[in-house]
Every structure is written in structure tokens, then in C-alpha cells.
Amino acid sequence: MNFRPSLRSRCGLASAALMAVSLTLSACGVANSDSAGDAGDTVRIVLPQEPPTLEPCDANLTSTGVVVRSNITEPLVERDPASGELQPLLATEWKQTEPTTWTFTLRDGVKFSDGSAFDAEAAAHSIDRAVNGTFGCNVEGYVFGDDAIEAKAVDATHLEVTTVEPDPILPLRLSFIEVVPASTSDTAKVREPIGTGPYKIEDWQNGTKLTLAVNDTYWGEAPAYKKAEYQWREEGSVRAAMITNNEADIATGLAPEDISGDAAVRYPNNETTALRSTGTYAPLDDIRVRQAINYAIDRESIVDSLFDGYADVASQLVPEGVVGHNPDLEAWPYDPEKAKALIAEAKADGVPTDTKIRLISRNGLFPKVGETVEVVQKALDDIGLNVSIEMMDTAASIEYQSRPFPKNTGPYIILVQHGNQAGDAQFSVDQYMLSDGAQSTFGTAELDAEIKAADKAEGEDRQTAFAEIFADEPEKVSQFAYIAHMTGIIGESDNVEYEPNSATGDEMRVTEMKPAK
Template identity: 30%
Template sequence: MKKMTALILAAAMVFSLAGCSQEKSDAGGTADTAGAQAEASGERKIKDEIVFAQSSDLTTMNPCIGTQERAYSLTNHMYDTLLSYDSEMNLENSLAESYEWVDDLTLQLNIREGVTFHNGDPLTAEDVIFTFKQRAESGNAYKEYVDVDNLEAKDDHTVIMHFMTPHPSFIYQLTDPAWGIMPKNYFEEVGEEGFAKAPIGSGPYKLKEYVTGDYYTLERFEDYWGGPAKTQYLTMKIVPEAGQRTIMLETGEIDVAYEVPYVDAAKIIDNDDLQFLSTPSMKIVMFYLNTQSATPLSDKRVRQAIEYAIDKEAIVQAVCYGYGTVAYAIVPESVTEYKAVKEPHVYDLEKAKALMAEAGCADGFSMEIWTSSTQTNTEICQVIQEQLAAINIDAEILVQDANTIDARIDAGDEYGMSLHFYSCNSGHAEYTLSNILPTGMTRNDSRFSSAEYDEAYYKWLVTVDEAERDELLTTMYEIQNDETPVIPLYNEVKILGATKNLEGLELSMIGAHQFENAVVYVD
């Protein structure tokens, strides 16, 4: 059950799902646990619970709705997707034993037999179709090219999808944890609200108990089709303060700390009782530039000048302590259909000044930079603020809640630049390209509109011929580079800290780190 993962180093563990109570789990017990069994057989004893901490609580445990990274850390253990990735980013089968494009408009999915949900119900084609319809109702754009009302269960383990237009990259969506398969009968029995409180899936762990805003405990699902997880319990604690997560790791209160602040990396590396884990990610940190601004930002030469004036490597070193890779495309290099731009806007202050002069802006102008209130984001904006001063741009940093920023941009408020990130969760470029640049799309926060780009994009979506797709994709990337509605800064590296006794954890490029085979040995 690999969910777009990069194998790095510890051991996977698993989870199973049951009801929810408000009392603390007895996960610390040792009777009849893998650890006790190992001790009896003379093997190294393992803990029966792995505890990890992350910064934010979940908004929901419904995979179709909870599409944020903070949800994936839990739901990827509770649900299975039809397809997944191996550690080399190759597609592999999960709940779908195989798939076949019958023709350009028909996809057949062959569902694995013998899979059960946590309540014992068998997983069938009807559950897959139900989940697909839930995805459509949640607003996913795939309903624009799939005939959702004509999804067909050929038999209990065969799903036929009928497309209204060709869409060869669709299968990559099926790796996204947001496509975790849900049980139709149970969902309809308890309703959406009931399911949100007591969800079940078919993954290696099931929900045991939780206290919102505090912790979530999962229990191993013994009947998991891939075999039981190696550790009996998996607990996620919500610890907003990054420094506190590091302290809890140092004192042994938790086994794994997510989202380790860059400044704490050396502290973990130098601690003989801990191990430092890292993996490339699918996340690109980027600036949106308001192409419809009343300021000179509406001139692409000014936008290009800004990118030339930004020393991206300096940001990676100063803010990220070297944990990042400079980016010139809006998708990571590891995704399918990534293409490098031919003439990237590499840091060149003299080129930036020349472009400003050419645009009639040698004396500069004033604008606002919007960002959410994280330490890293603020530090990035401060570095950018200083760098833009070199081309006479007076940038005022305005810190706001992320939801407020989105709402103000959607409302059409005036702004200059806005710091965001985008994570390509499906591992395919379409995931990002479909939202950021086409006219009127969900997260086209730059308000960019190009008839040439739109024509290439919509043709690319439905083109099956690989050579033609490649040509269209090149056009799209080059337009993005030339028009510069978005400035990619860097590809984030995810860093975690863990006890030295952890083995088998499989790190994920989208943050859905996999504990299915993980163990923590007892000294």
C-alpha cells in the first residue's frame, strides 16, 4: 500500500478502523502484542504503539473531502486507493489488480477479490462506483469528462468507466489518497455526518478512538488483504508548536515528529538517540503575481524582472537551511509529464534592471506581498522584500490567515504578489496545471488569461498521441515561463525526526508517510 512514497528508512506499521470513543486507548498494554511475542521467541522486542505528532488537526476523516496533507497522514492508513506508486514513482496496482483502456473512451478497472472493509463487509465494484460519485459531488473536475451517471458495475469486481472525451492521464488521479474507497452500504446506513464521526475503510489500520484537536489512535486491522501491519497501534498527536514537537521527540514522548522546523534539523542530526529523515516532496513553493493588477505587474516584463531579481538559491540556503531545490517550473521534476523550460529566469540582477527600464519602471513602484502567518513564509517574504528593493520595488508584507487570503483573491481584491504552495498529489503534471493557469480555474490566483495557453491546455487534456501531447505540453510550459504569472521558488524537502529505534517507515512525497511495516524496537 504505497501512496506515492520514497522509501527512506524505518518500518511500516498499520492501522485499522473501529468506532470512536472519548476514553484513552489501552494501546500501552503488552499482553498478546507483537512485542511480547517477539520477546518470547528471543527476537528483539518492539513497542505495540507508534506515536507521531503533526501541527494541525484534521477537518474531516472523509477521504473525498479531507484532501489536505494533514488529513493524509491519517486517512492513508485507513483507506486504500485503486492504484499507487512504488518508491521509484512507477504506477502499481493496489485495490485494482489491473486496468485496461478498452478504447479511448472506456476504462475497465478490475478490482481485487477478497478485500473487506473494517466492519467485515466485502469491497465490491459498487463501493468503487459509490466513491467515484462522492468525488464528483465534492466538486472534483473529473465529472466534466467522465459520465458519472453511467458508471457500470459489470460484475462484483469489474468497473466500467465511460468518458465523454478522451482523458489518458485520468488513471494517475486514482493514486491520490482523496480517492480512498469508502463502503457504500455503511455510508448510506449512518449518513455523511455519522461517517465523519466513525469512518471505516479497507486500509491496514482502523479507527479506535480520538479526541478532536488532541489525538487519534488507530488499531491494526487483522484481516487486511495485504497482511496485518507490524505494529498494533498508531497514534497521531496534534502539537501545533514546532519546537514542542522536537522537545517531545527528544524526551521520548513521541516516536516521530512531522514538519521539523529547518532550524532544528542540526539538533536532531547531532542527537545519537534520534535519526533525521528526509525526502523530496511534490510541493512547489511559489508566488502568484496579480496579472490584472493596477500596478505595473500587469506588464510581463515587470513580472520577468521580478523573477530575475529573486535569488532562489539564497532563499533555500537562508530560510530552508539547504533543504530544498530551486524550481523554474510549477511542477516538481519527479512528476509524469514534467518538462524543463528552455530559458529559465535564473537570478540576474542586471537583466532584471534592464527589463524594469524597458517597461518604463526604472524608478520602481509599491505593492503588497500577501502571506500566511508561518515562520518560514514570513522569512521567505522578508528575503524577497530585500531582493526586490534592488530593482526599486517597495514591497510591503501583509500577513493574513490563509483562508482570508484565498477569500480576498477570489473576491477580486487588489494585491501584488501572494506566497503559496501547490502539491502535485497525483504525481502527474495535470494535477497542478489544471488548477493554476487555465482561465477561470479554481486556484488561478494570478488571474492569468491566455487564449494560446487555454487552447494548448484543453487540447492536451484529450490528446492520446504521445508526440502531440509532448508538443502541446512544451507550449504550455514555455507560455508560463514567458508570461510569468507564477514564480516557482523551490521544491520543498520534507524533514522528520524519529527515535533511532524506528525502522521501516516509508516516507511519502505528499506527506502520507506509511507506517504499515514500521516498528520501534525497545532498548
């Protein structure tokens, strides 16, 4: 099936300065017509798992973002997944007015779904809440790290955002901040958020289903569907069967064997699957052991046999199209004998290589995740390590994936799947490779300095700096064993028209769906 573009249709969007960051594929949504779903006005979506939260400041979590982002809440600006350019949304214009200050002109006349007005106070509150709050917003670590930000309302339609250091990609960072009313708690997360998006939460039956209804106060073009109903089933074959049996219109996270024919829609997503090792517990605190893990993984076999060839062997954390991707890197070679030799060498030096290592992954992370973990376990056992598998639900696995990590965990390896939706390597490197990154367990002062310098670079210098980091990390730190750049598959019934794009895994915009003609 051809990949066609997909970008929400807007009425009267004002022009804005555009920032290019990466290339993928995209398209245009359309307006109302009759057909599909219950009573012809509901699109039915089945997910691999229930969202653990609908808190907007956690919307960069895939399982939350597919429901929340651009459906319930919206950011100031959004990135076009086709061109990589930033486009106006709740902000119509933005410019760097001082080296450390950006000024945003906001859209006038927008209301939240509760009827309250969107203005600069709400925007400032949303930024401060997500970035400077103390209740653990995931977006803080993912996008901003420890960076301090001051957001100030100049008047109702003008916002100033100031950083400590000049930040050439601040508008791109702010595209991850979902805007909520100024009345939203700044000391606790919310279960059912209020937003400016085309939909609002109608009903959430915990463990059963979640229903969104059209937001009648929405400022943009009316969506084709009056409602979106989400259900969740862990097994991909079950989700696919719901398409076949006309119990769902769209099913996400499918494997090639789950569904075939016209109902199977493949698309290039931006996810990279990798193993991340802790570096603070023996034997994983020895770089020889971490590099042995890299040698032990037969990436080609995993891609061919488990992913049916619908993935590319990965040599780095970001795929082609992301600023900083290094096109000259080759995947770590498969050499189990070299891996065994490194383990034996470490053991001879007193490294306790027989210590049990926990291999952690999340149920439903991607199709055949269970089989993938079993293949990895056998590969590591075969080179002389002692590895035990622990499969967890989303809430439990997040504790091991993001800071603050649980204490006294002992050595563990976690299978992660990282999507760089922003199109710039800084969003991957800062969180996964800095010593204190949100999803990094360790690093080095040398690599930290290299990353900080790259973060400040612009243009071609930025591309070169991040490409060098991806070349250096495997040799100097080796926190990761990259496996594959993934390809997504969704199921679609004959009732609906929807073209997925590289952002679909992170945010699935219901406004881009329409009943089939």
C-alpha cells in the same frame, strides 16, 4: 543517511497492467515485532498542524492525506513512488475496453471497517461523489477539473468508468479517489470516514490528538503497530524535542536546525515552492509587474540561507522525474535593477504600482516559512511595490489557494507549495495554469489550448508538449515566481524504523513503520 525504498508489503497481489509515470525512491514494509511507543504497540507521530478535515475526497490536501490516504481509506490503484508504476490495490486489473471506457476488476472479499462489503457499487459511488458532487471536493479540481465521469457497476466485482474524451491516464487519476461505502453521504462531507484501510479512527479529540486503531477486517497484511497516535505542534523545534524526549516516534516538517544526527532523516520530496500572483487586480494584472516580481527574488540566497542548501532552485512547477519536466529550463535570473525598471515603466503608463498587495502564506507550510515570506516582502518593497504580509491557518489559506476564491480580495500573492504525487505534469498544469484551473487565478486562451492538447498526448509527445508549456508560461503569462524544489526532513526516534520516500509529504503509510529491533 541513505535513501532506501519504501512500499507497502502485500500478500497475494494480483498482476495488473502497469503505467510508468516518474522515478523516485522506495521500499518494503515489514510485519509485527515488539518495542517503541506506548506499551510497544503504538507509533506516535507529531505533525505541524491538526488535519483540517479527514474527508476522503479532500485527501489530496497534504495535511489531510498524511493521515487518511492508505491508512483509513484506499484507492482502486496506487502509484509506486519508486518506479512510477501503478499497482493493484482494491482493483486487481484494469484495461481500456473502449476509447472512452476503462474496465476495472475489483478485489473480492474486502470489507470496510464497519463490516459492510466493498464492491463495485461502493467504488462507483466514491467516484461519483468525489468528481461529480456539488459540495466542493478538493480532488475534483486537483485531478479532474470540469471533466465529467460516469462510473457504473457492471456486477459486484467489475466497474466501468467512462469519460467524455479518451483519457490515457484515467487509472492514474483514479488513484486519487479514496473509496468509501455506498452509504456515505453524497451531499455533505464527513468528519470521520469509513474505509477499507489497515486502520480506523478510534478517537479524535479536537485540538489535542487523533488516534487510529487497527481495522480487524483489513484484507491485507496486518500492520506492525496496533495504534497510531497523532499530535500536532506548530514549532519545528518543539516537534524535534518530542523525539529527543521520547514523547514521539516520528516528527514531520522539520528544518535542518531543528534536529541533527541519526534522528534527522532527509528524503527527496516532490514539493515545489512558488509565489502565485492574482491576475485580475491592478497592479498584478500587468505582466511587467509579475515579471518584475520574478526578477526581484534571489532564489539562490533563499535556498542557501533559509533552506541551508537542502533544496534546488526551481525553474518550473515540477521537479525532475515528473513527466513533462523541462531539463533545459534555467531559473529566472535575479536582477533587482531590471525589476525596478519594469515597475517604473508600468507606473509611467498609469499602472497603480503603489496599491497595497497582500502577501499570503500558511503557518507551518514548511520550516522557516515566516522568514521566507519576510525576505520576499522586503525584495518586493525594494523594487517599488507595497506589500503586506498575512499569515493564515490552513482553513483560511485554502480559501485563497483554491477555487472558488473569495470575492473582492484585491491584489494578492500567495506562497504555495505544490507536490506532484502523480508523477505526470497534467496534475500540475491543469490546476495551476488553465484559466479556470482549481488553483489558478487567470490564464490565456493560447496557453489553455496548448494545455488541452498536451493532456491528450501520449508517450514522448506528452513529455515534449508539457515541457514546452513550462517554457512558455513564464514568458507569456508569468503567473508564478518559482523558488525551490524542496527536500523533506523528518525526525525519528530510536524506537521506530521508517524510510520516507517522495510520497511521504502527501501520505505517510503507517504500514511502512515498524518497531526497531
